[in-house]
Amino acid sequence: MLFKKIRKGHADWRDFLCDTPARDYVFQKDAYEDQINRSAEFIKDADSVIIGAGAGISTAAGIQYGGKRFTDNFVEFIEKYGGQYMTDMYAAGFYPYPSEEAKWGYWSKHALMNRFDPPALPLYRELHDIVKDKEYFVLTTNVDHQFYKAGFEPERIFATQGDYGEIQCQRGCHQKVYASEALFKKMDEARKDCLIPSELVPKCPVCGGRMAMHLRCDNYFVEDGAWHEAADRYADFLEQNKGKNVVLLELGVGFNTPIIIRFPFEKMVRENNSYVLIRLNMDEAVVPESFGNRAIGISGDMAGAITDIRREIS
Numbered sequence: 055m056l057f058k059k060i061r062k063g064h065a066d067w068r069d070f071l072c073d074t075p076a077r078d079y080v081f082q083k084d085a086y087e088d089q090i091n092r093s094a095e096f097i098k099d100a101d102s103v104i105i106g107a108g109a110g111i112s113t114a115a116g117i118q119y120g121g122k123r124f125t126d127n128f129v130e131f132i133e134k135y136g137g138q139y140m141t142d143m144y145a146a147g148f149y150p151y152p153s154e155e156a157k158w159g160y161w162s163k164h165a166l167m168n169r170f171d172p173p174a175l176p177l178y179r180e181l182h183d184i185v186k187d188k189e190y191f192v193l194t195t196n197v198d199h200q201f202y203k204a205g206f207e208p209e210r211i212f213a214t215q216g217d218y219g220e221i222q223c224q225r226g227c228h229q230k231v232y233a234s235e236a237l238f239k240k241m242d243e244a245r246k247d248c249l250i251p252s253e254l255v256p257k258c259p260v261c262g263g264r265m266a267m268h269l270r271c272d273n274y275f276v277e278d279g280a281w282h283e284a285a286d287r288y289a290d291f292l293e294q295n296k297g298k299n300v301v302l303l304e305l306g307v308g309f310n311t312p313i314i315i316r317f318p319f320e321k322m323v324r325e326n327n328s329y330v331l332i333r334l335n336m337d338e339a340v341v342p343e344s345f346g347n348r349a350i351g352i353s354g355d356m357a358g359a360i361t362d363i364r365r366e367i368s
C-alpha cells in the first residue's frame with residue numbers, strides 16, 4: 055500500500071513473488087548503452103506505449119520524502135512529535151496525530167509540498183516528449199499529479215490510489231471527493247505549533263463525520279465517477295491494443311505494491327508475444343529471464359536513462 059512504511063532492505067522481493075518463480079528473475083548483464091538503444095528502438099517501433107509508474111519516478115524526479123528536503127521543511131514537526139517517529143514523510147504520514155487539528159496541520163503541509171508547490175518536473179516532461187506523438191496510456195500509483203502537470207492528457211491517465219489534492223469522508227459514506235487546495239492554503243497560513251485552528255477542520259457534508267485524504271490506505275477509499283471512468287478507459291485501451299506491438303514502460307515500481315502494475319505487466323508480456331517490458335528501477339530492475347529479449351531491466355538513475363532514451367529517439 056502507498057503509505058506502508060518501507061525501509062530499504064526491509065522487504066525482500068524474493069519472499070513474495072506471485073507468479074514469477076524467483077529463480078526466473080535476473081539482473082541483466084547487458085551494457086547500459088545497448089539497453090538504452092534497444093529501448094529507444096522498441097518505443098519507436100511500438101504501436102502504443104503503456105506507462106506504469108510508481109513512487110520511484112517521483113523520487114528520481116526530485117520529490118524526495120526523506121533527507122534534507124524533509125528535515126529542512128518539517129523541523130517544527132520533528133521537534134514536536136520526536137525525531138524517532140518523524141524520520142521522513144512516509145513515517146510522518148503514519149503518525150497517529152492526537153487530534154484533527156494536528157492531522158490536518160501535518161497533511162496540509164505534506165500536500166502543498168508534494169502536490170501543489172512543485173512545477174512539472176523535468177523527468178516527467180521528458181517522458182511526455184517520448185510518448186506524446188504515440189498512442190499511450192499512463193497507469194500510476196502516484197498521487198502527486200505530476201503526469202497531469204507535465205502535459206499528459208487527463209483522459210489517458212489512471213491514477214489508481216487517489217490524489218493529494220482531494221479529500222473524502224473518512225468512512226467513505228458517499229462516493230465523492232472534494233478539491234482541497236484552497237482549504238490547505240488556508241490551513242498553511244493559519245498553522246501554529248503544527249496545529250490548524252478548529253474552525254478549519256473539514257467535516258463530511260453528508261454524515262458530519264471526519265474527513266480524510268483521498269488516498270488508498272484502507273477499505274474506505276472512495277472510487278468516484280472520475281475514478282471509474284479512468285478505470286474503464288484503461289480497460290478499453292488494453293482491449294484495443296491486444297495483438298499490437300505494445301511497449302510496457304515501467305518506472306520506479308518496486309515490490310511495495312506489485313499487484314497494481316508490476317505483476318499485471320509481467321502477465322501481459324507472458325500472454326502477448328508482441329509485448330515488450332522496459333523496466334527502469336533504481337535497485338529492483340530484475341526481469342523474468344524467460345522473457346528473453348522482450349524484457350529490458352535498467353538499474354540505477356532513472357532520470358539519466360530517460361534523458362538518454364529520449365535523445366536516442368529524437
Ligand SMILES: [Zn+2]
Pocket residue numbers: 223224225226227228258259260261262263
Ligand atoms: Zn460521511
